[in-house]
Amino acid sequence: MEQEYWMMYFDGSLKKTGGGAGLVFISPLGMRLRYMVCLHFPASNNVAEYEALGNGLHIAIELGIRRLDIRGDSQLVIDQVMKESSYHDPKMTPYCHAVRQLKDKFDGLKLNHVKRRFNEAADELAKAASGWRPVPAGVFVSNMHKPSVCYEELGEAGNEPPVPDLEADPSDPEVMEIDADPAEGADPLPDWRAPYVDYLIHESLPTDKMEARRVACRAKSFIIIDQELYKRSHTGNLQRCIPSEEGRSPLQDIHAEACGHHAAPRTLVGNAFRQGFY
Incomplete structure (x- = not known):
């Protein structure tokens, strides 16, 4: 049928x-x-x-x-x-x-x-x-936070346009640049989850008005389960939110170890999303 x-x-x-x-x-x-x-x-x-x-x-x-x-x-x-x-x-x-x-x-x-x-x-x-x-x-x-295609350099008229990377997760095409070998003594990255946890548990928002509106808008797609922050993907699945430092481990596993993957950054992060991490 x-x-x-x-x-x-x-x-x-x-x-x-x-x-x-x-x-x-x-x-x-x-x-x-x-x-x-x-x-x-x-x-x-x-x-x-x-x-x-x-x-x-x-x-x-x-x-x-x-x-x-x-x-x-x-x-x-x-x-x-x-x-x-x-x-x-x-x-x-x-x-x-x-x-x-x-x-x-x-x-x-x-x-x-x-x-x-x-x-x-x-x-x-x-x-x-x-x-x-x-x-x-x-x-x-x-x-x-960036266009889904690359149009900064289109080349000469008549050339084929650059082929965009189409494998990243559409639920959030933002790519977080991660230094695989950070310098010793560098300040730890702030936990990006904190504003959402504060808002969902304590209804507390940042003092900056624009940032407060951004957090309140995005918080609709997050949920707290057993004191852990999860994000609902566009397909309805829950992705466990992890800090930037902890995120290096699954990215390195996907990129260099058992999976041996030489993908573009957006594809790499999209693969991490599909493994249940955010």
């Missing part, structure tokens, strides 16, 4: 406070999954749209979805992906290339333009992500 199509609505938003992406998945049985992605880097409205589409495809792959009916209200993005429109902004080239690369991951993929009034659910999530609003109940939230 042929597998039925899931539906995915996507939208991007850009405000003075930042960029954001919203995603709504609807299963053939009517189950809904909602996602917000906060963009913490300079972005245009079209970049936000592409980040929404790209993150949505990665999430669909992680969920094991094989047939997907994608709907968005950005005519430009859809036309570019469908090869019906040219690129006036060179930054769009690697984004479009990355989206097309994921097509083979599906047995069936549709991409359709819809009017904005039919995309309100994804639009509201995107606006919430870009405006640092409280995360609605039942919504998965993630943060991006």
